[in-house]
Amino acid sequence: MIDLHVHTTMSDGTLTPSEIIALARQKGLQAVAITDHDTVSGIDEALQMGLELGIEVIPGVEISGACDYGILHILGYFINHNDVGMLAELDYLRAQRKNRISQILKKLLQNNLFISEADVIRESHGSSPGRPHLANLMYEAGYVKTRQDAFDRYLRKGAPAYVPKVKLEAADAIRLIENAGGVAAIAHPHSINVTDPDKLNDVMKSFVDMGLKAIEAFYPQHTPEQTRLFLNIAEKFDLVVTGGTDFHGSNKPGVELGVFPNVNEIPHDMVANLRNRALSR
Numbered sequence: 001m002i003d004l005h006v007h008t009t010m011s012d013g014t015l016t017p018s019e020i021i022a023l024a025r026q027k028g029l030q031a032v033a034i035t036d037h038d039t040v041s042g043i044d045e046a047l048q049m050g051l052e053l054g055i056e057v058i059p060g061v062e063i064s065g066a067c068d069y070g071i072l073h074i075l076g077y078f079i080n081h082n083d084v085g086m087l088a089e090l091d092y093l094r095a096q097r098k099n100r101i102s103q104i105l106k107k108l109l110q111n112n113l114f115i116s117e118a119d120v121i122r123e124s125h126g127s128s129p130g131r132p133h134l135a136n137l138m139y140e141a142g143y144v145k146t147r148q149d150a151f152d153r154y155l156r157k158g159a160p161a162y163v164p165k166v167k168l169e170a171a172d173a174i175r176l177i178e179n180a181g182g183v184a185a186i187a188h189p190h191s192i193n194v195t196d197p198d199k200l201n202d203v204m205k206s207f208v209d210m211g212l213k214a215i216e217a218f219y220p221q222h223t224p225e226q227t228r229l230f231l232n233i234a235e236k237f238d239l240v241v242t243g244g245t246d247f248h249g250s251n252k253p254g255v256e257l258g259v260f261p262n263v264n265e266i267p268h269d270m271v272a273n274l275r276n277r278a279l280s281r
Ligand code: AMP
Pocket: 129, 130, 131, 132, 148, 151, 152, 156, 157, 165, 252
């Protein structure tokens, strides 16, 4: 078993990098990619723990890209997580996250919900704060009945405290990963929300032209039809097939590390394929 899309407490997951690797060991996984949003600060700890427990750890990151249709997330694999150019861009993105959170806190206050910046820093371990952290704090403070309720009533797009996120252009997100020696993959490709086959073809071609090299065809929420569709796209554009669960611990209920409900087992050669693609650039 492998899992190439995992979040830790360095972004909006609830397990520390060490806890992720320990859990991977317990579940019998061979390889895990750490792919936190806009930060690589969990990677060294995961690599260290991986060496101790005999789990292969792939350094990764997840970056949001601007998209006219739906949600575009780009994963980077086998990045040099000490690349100075990349670290500077990620610093910028996290600064924008903090800005956005301040704006959301103001809007929450206008709706008589008080959450402090200090609470957010604590909840997000001072790293890469996002709406899931706010939902947790709103729930703990008793402002909402559930974390989902926090999104539905305040945080979702169109709700009273919504503030859009500053995103990189898709080409810039891909270039950033390439420049750090990594392989760029499109995460949970169903979320770009393009269903027309010709349109999907055009959109994917545009990403490939920007340097996209892999596609997350295996994803827990993908139906068998979607998995097949994305495997076909991988073949058509010579993309490496990847698979990841987007595990966030208790911040994403129903998702288990390394478990793909609609698939027996995802292929293992994807790690070698990604590594080869990273080395052959
Ligand atoms: P952010 O990066 O701050 O925009 O937060 C995005 C994360 O919030 C996503 O990865 C989801 O886990 C969660 N999220 C976004 N929209 C919703 C929603 N409508 N309901 C529940 N969770 C959501």
